Amino acid sequence: MKHLIPAIIFTGLLMSCNSTDKTKGTVQDSDTTETTTETTPTETNKNLKAIDSDDALIATALMAAPEASRANCKVIGYNMAGEFVTLREGDNEFIVLADDPNKEGFSAACYHKDLDPFMARGRALKAEGKKHQEIFDIREEEMKAGKFNIPTGATLHIYSGPKAEYDPTTAKVDEAKLRYVVYLPWATAASTGLPEAPVASNHPWIMNPGTHRAHIMISPLADHNK
Structure with a gap:
């Protein structure tokens, strides 16, 4: 039982890290998309x-x-x-x-x-x-x-x-x-x-x-x- 509790905690921490990494990846992809969307008109219309x-x-x-x-x-x-x-x-x-x-x-x-x-x-x-x-x-x-x-x-x-x-x-x-x-x-x-x-x-x-x-x-x- 003593060995089981640390194993459960370790598994929980591992899942948490994986979840955090996915969230960061999603946010970064979203930021890239928004930046591209926002800067393209500026680059196109920079002489206006x-x-x-x-x-x-x-x-x-x-x-x-x-x-x-x-x-x-x-x-x-x-x-x-x-x-x-x-x-x-x-x-x-x-x-x-x-x-x-x-x-x-x-x-x-x-x-x-x-x-x-x-x-x-x-x-x-x-x-x-x-x-x-x-x-x-x-x-x-x-x-x-x-x-x-x-x-x-x-x-x-x-x-x-x-x-x-x-x-x-x-x-x-x-x-x-x-x-x-x-x-x-x-x-x-x-x-x-x-x-x-x-x-x-x-x-x-x-x-x-x-x-x-x-x-x-x-x-x-x-x-x-x-």
Whole structure:
């Protein structure tokens, strides 16, 4: 019996050591996984910085414009002081609307200058406190009355994403993608042959058919790397 008690104690200590070693191994593996998960984005995004100046607003907004036209685009939008201003003058066919630094995420747009009366009217109505459907209805009636015109085929380029950080060397905004709107006032699915809902990523479809704001929508391809 005396020999049995030490044997039991020794066995218990051995099991305890084995258990402790397994626990340590599990914790170390967990730490390695968490460290890898946390540091990978930092390593990938080490060149990113916040969009925190008017120059950065201009640079990132221009990513919405066709590359060959960026040098001469007019850039408008809210500056860092919260004022809606002309951030940069331009003399080509495009107007670029910069991201609003007071809103979450990132959204810039580029549109043909002939769309400006339509776009400006929308901004003015929104500033008056009008909601989306009210703005839609008012502009529909005004276009029917000939107060402004949306040229057939005029295109809107939208560059947007969930983050407001960019690479200063390229001006690319982290996770931002382009989508396109081609205006065809009063067009329908029957007149264009396009579906009224997307059937696949990057597939054109017609939105707001039969209205002043009818347009072909082309959304970005899904990111299959995620």
